[in-house]
Amino acid sequence: MLKAIRTRRKKSRQSGQNAVEYMLVLCIVIISLLAVAGPGGPFFRSLNYTLFTSGNVIEQMAHNIYYNVYSETGTLTVEP
Numbered sequence: 001m002l003k004a005i006r007t008r009r010k011k012s013r014q015s016g017q018n019a020v021e022y023m024l025v026l027c028i029v030i031i032s033l034l035a036v037a038g039p040g041g042p043f044f045r046s047l048n049y050t051l052f053t054s055g056n057v058i059e060q061m062a063h064n065i066y067y068n069v070y071s072e073t074g075t076l077t078v079e080p
Helices: 002-037 042-064
Strands: 065-067 076-078
Touching: 002 042
Parallel strands: none
Antiparallel strands: 065 076
């Protein structure tokens, strides 16, 4: 009977320790994700750079399209 009580206490101590370890691992994972994907992280910066360059390319293409006054009405000309 005493052995059964001792093993139960040992299991509950291990269970509590495992729960604390899992919580620590979970906190570490969340903090690392925030560091990578947060506002100052490399993922956020690369995404902003991609959106900025895409916007610039679209804007440049729009500037290269102009209305040709000397050809037929309603035609568009694109300069390379």
